[in-house]
Amino acid sequence: MSNNSKHLKKPEWLRIKMQGGENLNHVQKTLDKFGLTTVCHEASCPNRMECFNKSTATFMILGSVCTRGCSFCDIATGPGQTVDMLEPKHIADAVKALKLKYVVVTSVTRDDLPDGGAFHFADVIREIQKASPTASIEVLIPDFKGNRDALNTVIDAKPIIINHNIETVPRLYKAVRPQAKYEQSLELLRRVKETTDEIYTKSGMMVGLGETREEVLQSLRDLRDVECDFLTIGQYLAPTKDHHPVIEYVHPDVFEIYRKAAIKMGFKDAACGPLVRSSYKAHEMLETK
Numbered sequence: 001m002s003n004n005s006k007h008l009k010k011p012e013w014l015r016i017k018m019q020g021g022e023n024l025n026h027v028q029k030t031l032d033k034f035g036l037t038t039v040c041h042e043a044s045c046p047n048r049m050e051c052f053n054k055s056t057a058t059f060m061i062l063g064s065v066c067t068r069g070c071s072f073c074d075i076a077t078g079p080g081q082t083v084d085m086l087e088p089k090h091i092a093d094a095v096k097a098l099k100l101k102y103v104v105v106t107s108v109t110r111d112d113l114p115d116g117g118a119f120h121f122a123d124v125i126r127e128i129q130k131a132s133p134t135a136s137i138e139v140l141i142p143d144f145k146g147n148r149d150a151l152n153t154v155i156d157a158k159p160i161i162i163n164h165n166i167e168t169v170p171r172l173y174k175a176v177r178p179q180a181k182y183e184q185s186l187e188l189l190r191r192v193k194e195t196t197d198e199i200y201t202k203s204g205m206m207v208g209l210g211e212t213r214e215e216v217l218q219s220l221r222d223l224r225d226v227e228c229d230f231l232t233i234g235q236y237l238a239p240t241k242d243h244h245p246v247i248e249y250v251h252p253d254v255f256e257i258y259r260k261a262a263i264k265m266g267f268k269d270a271a272c273g274p275l276v277r278s279s280y281k282a283h284e285m286l287e288t289k
């Protein structure tokens, strides 16, 4: 795959000054104390200062090695690591210590585990609910290879939002997330709604991977067909030159077109912008419903 993103000049709307500050250090110290990993830190997310200041963080469970290898993702690929059975308690302790109001829990994909790690998601949710009953919990889950029982294990733990990203349009799956299936991801979101009306669903995409505007709009329609409630769309940024190239830096006006179209299609809320990530403004979204 020829990498032409190095020829693409990063536009001014993506040049941001990384914020630091006291709260960031406090949060990081607390996470280190409990030996926890956040996507915020792992992915050097540009929004983490803003999120931490709003008492929101995204924890990554089930280790830091993924059994898949998506071409856009910076996470290490290989055999899955031993599951830390103390992780649910440690996350609950950190949530309490940081007085987090909104907690997102995500993971690498663990195709090596019988239920893809669904039991561990459920344990984390229940431990947080016990320690911080007022905290809202969103889980950003893998596709569990379409395993319905695994999904029910997570549903039964009653998070407030089940998020599962479709990431891109179906035509690009082979190049971008070869071990996933577009229809399987939509089916997972549909099954949540089929099973309960107590949990919101959410999905997200990256743009700038070579998709057309019409393909993005079609994916939004596909998500609404499975009654997806919330949406995020952000700019794909290549972690390294060995990852999928950036084909386009999408203009903020185009993100606004997507956001307006999404609201018109019936999404309860949509965060669309160059720096938007899956958990960005997650708390605010919930407040809009």
Ligand code: SF4
Binding pocket: 066, 067, 068, 069, 070, 073, 074, 075, 107, 108, 109, 142, 177
């Ligand atoms: S499945 Fe998720 S964590 Fe694994 S490589 Fe793909 S995007 Fe990264």
